[in-house]
Every structure is written in C-alpha cells, then in structure tokens.
Amino acid sequence: MNMPILERAVPVGFDEASPSHRFVVELLAQADIQLAGPRPWDIQLKVPGVIDSALSRGNLGLGESYMRGEWDAEQLDELFYRLMRAQLGQRIKPTQLMYYSLRSRLLNRQTIKRAWEVGEKHYDLGNDFYAAMLDQRMTYTCGYWKDAKTLDQAQEAKLDLICRKLELKPGMRVLDIGCGWGSFMAYAAEHYGVECVGLTISKEQAEFGQRLIKKGLPVEFRLQDYRNEHERFDSIVSIGMFEHVGHKNYREFMTVANRCLKDDGLFLLHTIGKNLSSTVTDPWIDKYIFPNGELPTLGKIMDAAEALFVVEDVHNFGADYDRTLMAWYRNFEAHWPTFKAQYGELFYRMWRYYLLSCAGAFRAREIHLWQLVMSKQGVLGGYHRVS
Secondary structure (H helix, E strand, C coil): CCCCCCCCCCCCCCCCCCHHHHHHHHHHHHHCCEEECCCCEEEHHHHHHHCHHHHHHHHHHHHHHHCCEEECCCCHHHHHHHHCCCHHHHHHCCCCHHHHHHHHHCCCCCCCCCCHHHHHHCHCHHHHHHHCCCCCCCCCCCCCCCCCCCCHHHHHHHHHHHHHHCCCCCCCCCEEEEECCCHHHHHHHHHHCCCEEEEEEHHHHHHHHHHHHCCHHHHCEECHHHHHHCEEEEEEEECCCHHHHHHHHHHHHHHHHHHHHHEEEEEEEEEEEEECCCCCCHHHHHHHCCCHHHHHHHHHHHHHHHCCCCCEEEEEECCCHHHHHHHHHHHHHHHHHHHHHHHHHHHHHHHHHHHHHHHHHHHHHCCEEEEEEEEEECCCCCCCCCC
C-alpha cells in the first residue's frame, strides 16, 4: 500500500535563520534529504519540536514522534538508507543516549529472568498476526534470495542451506536454540530425516509447535532458557536468537553450545551483527520491539568462541535481509485491515517504522547477517561450504 503524497510545506516550527535549522538542513543535505522536499524520502514535519527531540534523544525521539504522527515520509526505508549510508548518526551525540550506553555496559539485561521479556512483548503478539506477515512456514529470520523469487522460496532456500551446511543425515538429533515457530525443525525432519529439540521462551511459539507434533514429526518444543539445557546432540543450530543473548552472556552461550554438542558435531550460528563495537543498542528498538536485545560484532563472537570452537566458515548475506524485510512489509500492509481494530494506529506506525528502518539499515550495510559454522576440534581436511 502506497502512502498518499504528502503536502509540501515549509518545515513546521522552524526559524530558517536559527543555528539549529541551519545545522539540520546542512546535515541532512549530506544524505541528500530535505525538510519538506519533493522526493519520497524527504521528511515532512507536521508539528514543531520534532527535530529538537531527535537531536536530544536520537532515534528514540525520532521514532516516538513518528508513532504520534508528528512527521512522515513516503519511503521510510529509503530515508533510513540515506541517513545510515551517510553515517549521520555518528555525528550527533544526543545527551540522553548516555543513559542507554551506561546501562548496556554495566548491567546484564539478558539474565534468565529478563530473557523472557522479549518473548512476552514481541513474539507473543499473536500467531495469526505473524502468519499473515511471514512465509507459509512462519520463518521470522532472513531469507536466502540467491535463486529465489518469492518469500516462500527464499525461506525454504535458507532452511535447506543450513541443513546442508550442517551435513545432516537421517537419525541425527539436532538442537535448535531459539527455535521460533519450528520452521527449521519441521523442514529438517521432513527433508533430512533428523529428530529435533527446540528451545523457546515464547509461550505462543511453543503452543504453535504442538501442531507440528500432531503431524507426527519427530520434534520437541521445550519452553526454557538455553542456559538450562544439558543434553548432548549431533548438531546444533541457532537461527536469529543470538541477538537476544547480550555481550555479558556470549561466553556462557558458547559454553552451553560446547557442552551440548558431540565432539564430531557442527554448530551453525545465524545472527544479525554490526560493524562497530562502540555503538549501543538502539533505544527505540529496545523499548518498542526487542527488549534487552543487542547486536554482536564479529570480533565479540570470535572472542566468545575462543578455546571452545574452531570457526570453520563465515558467510555474510545481510543484503538479503533488506529484501526479506520489504517482503514482510508488503504482507503486513496487505493484511493490516484484518488487524487494524485489534492493534490500532499507534501500533501500525510503530511496526511500519520497525520494518522499514531495519530494511534501510541492511541496505546501507550498517548491519549484517552472518552464518558461522563451528566445530569443537576442527574438521579434518577442512570444511567445505555449500552455497
């Protein structure tokens, strides 16, 4: 659904001679963005104070004012692509972001108790809502678009790629840490003849998983934190869960994976990651989308795996997440009339901001999608990646 063309006007509440106006105009010009400009990525201000809020509170202020309808842009994804590609965020140091920086450095926000928050606030929104937005297998992670033309094809290609990277064989037992709605487990059981155990902290996902069990698939959902798992498996996979682990728990996560993996097994870690370790968790994403989430750098992952795993392969296909998010957004828009009465306009603008700002970030190569294959002792003769 295309947004209507917004009325072009002089930026609301701005004195064009003021230092703040000149600063913002000059800053945005470096990303080819205008206030009240004619292009679909230009910012249209509706009320005074939006820019001041963004300058003082960063993306938290910008996102909240968007949710309230105080500004708009026809193509949010393109707006954020330009903002991030020009690295404008590194030139603004909002004072209130110091709180989030200190909190992420000093506190363990992913303790066993806190870890359940993201399940309750995000993944438990409702299975019907996610079924409308995602592919037919309900796969809430990046698709693999190398030879795919549709979202269903991209997600199935991703699941098959993981199975082949893990070299799955009939009869193997596989642990899925953060199993979601069980799309990987169902695919691996159907196509590779393996048995799967999945860990989730979402009650909605665990209940949905019972449908797979009723189909006779050899899968088991365990509603528990990963730190409480001790059984050993032939292979381990974690797809889109590491973003919720937190840097204070990276080493413990790797320790759990090490103790649960048989000596000759493979571990595949599929995670979003960032370029700079100095950046903090986006406060808007933390507050409204993924509570207590944190993106790792490749270096942090390597440090956590030291002496526990040999990193056999690293595969970056983060550009595919842009296409995945845009496919989710189109599905969300198409089905929104069904959910409008239940969720309301504030949620609509929040979810739109989430999907499209993240698409812009992946497009700008500000964040990435990595698949790492690891072994406990090193694969004799070397590991050979499939594609």
